[in-house]
Amino acid sequence: MVTKSEVEALLRAAYAARQRGDLDEVMGFFGEGAHFSVSGSAAASPVPTVASGSAAICEVLRRLVSAFEFKEATxxxxxxDGAEAAVHWHVHVRSLATGEEAETDILDMLRIEDGRIVSLRQFADTALINRLLGR
Incomplete structure (x- = not known):
């Protein structure tokens, strides 16, 4: 069983790696067979996605890291709460496609097992993401 302080340290390190754009380090925080999703309507935006397993998650995160620079993330x-965690974070992001910058909030719901992220469901402003991508 992972303690609350261990989960907090794990997540702070994972989010710091994402801010730096270090995909290899970020992937090290995910467990085998993990699930990752960005919630939203696929009919309204190409951003919502579901990925299972290391290879699929790595591909989704590679696209996100190559599309957005986090100028600041807090x-x-x-x-x-036990194996469950919620992270509300505020980011100042720059689109590498358009150069446009914006600030927004993101909510992640996570599940941790054996010291690794096994589920991450992200809620973000998909309309803003579309605009930043020039869509």
Whole structure:
């Protein structure tokens, strides 16, 4: 069983790696067979996605890291309840496709097992993401 402080440290390290754009380090925080999703309507935006397993998650995260530079990212709140966690973070992001910058909030719901992320469901402003991508 992972303690609350261990989960908090794990997530702070994972989010710091994402801010740096270090995909290899970010992937090291995911467990085998993990699930990752960005919620939203696929009919309204190409951003919502579901990926299972390391290879699929790595591909989705590679696209995100190559599309967006996090100029600044701050964890606003991090709530841990056993193996479940919620992270509310505020980001100043720059689109590498258009150069446009924006600030927004993201909410992630996570599940941790054996010291690794096994599920991450992200809620983000998909309309803003479309605009930043020039769509």
């Amino acid at each position: 964890i606003v709140s991090l709530v841990v």
